[in-house]
Amino acid sequence: MIWALVTGALLALTAVMAGAFGAHGLRNVVDARGLEVFEMAATYQMYHALGLILVAALAGFGVSRKLLTAAAAFMLAGVVLFSGSLYALALFQTKGIGLITPIGGLCFMIGWSLLALAALTCKAHSKQIE
Numbered sequence: 001m002i003w004a005l006v007t008g009a010l011l012a013l014t015a016v017m018a019g020a021f022g023a024h025g026l027r028n029v030v031d032a033r034g035l036e037v038f039e040m041a042a043t044y045q046m047y048h049a050l051g052l053i054l055v056a057a058l059a060g061f062g063v064s065r066k067l068l069t070a071a072a073a074f075m076l077a078g079v080v081l082f083s084g085s086l087y088a089l090a091l092f093q094t095k096g097i098g099l100i101t102p103i104g105g106l107c108f109m110i111g112w113s114l115l116a117l118a119a120l121t122c123k124a125h126s127k128q129i130e
Contacts, residue, residue, distance in 0.1 A: 001059035004072040008052030011079060015046035018087070026090075034090040041086035048075045048083075048108060055115060067118035074111030078104045 022038040030038070055072045059065060082104025085097045 001056045004052045005056035008049045011049035018042040038090035041083040045083040051075050062123035063118045071111045071114035074107045078107035
């Protein structure tokens with residue numbers, strides 16, 4: 001699960017960079033709505049970067065690697081589709097790309113659901129119930 005940790009760290013790094021770029025570099029380039037959309041993209045990217053780091057951390061606790069890998073993959077797909085489409089919308093005003101955004105949101109929801117399922121089916125969790 002090292003890939004999830006490295007990817008999460010890099011997504012967190014680029015989310016901070018995007019946030020700074022949005023706050024300082026885009027102020028006179030896009031309108032207020034564009035800045036809001038760009039900020040939302042960076043915020044959701046950061047949330048899911050931290051989610052990937054959490055997934056990687058849980059890999060050592062008897063949690064299903066298959067479920068964790070699937071959760072991480074959906075979170076990453078969500079960042080690409082959700083945040084990526086919002087970045088494009090804010091920067092290039094490509095309205096059609098907004099149709100991709102809900103698919104990214106669905107990927108986020110699936111990723112978090114898989115993470116919850118992984119936690120519920122964890123070997124350490126089932127020992128506590130017994």
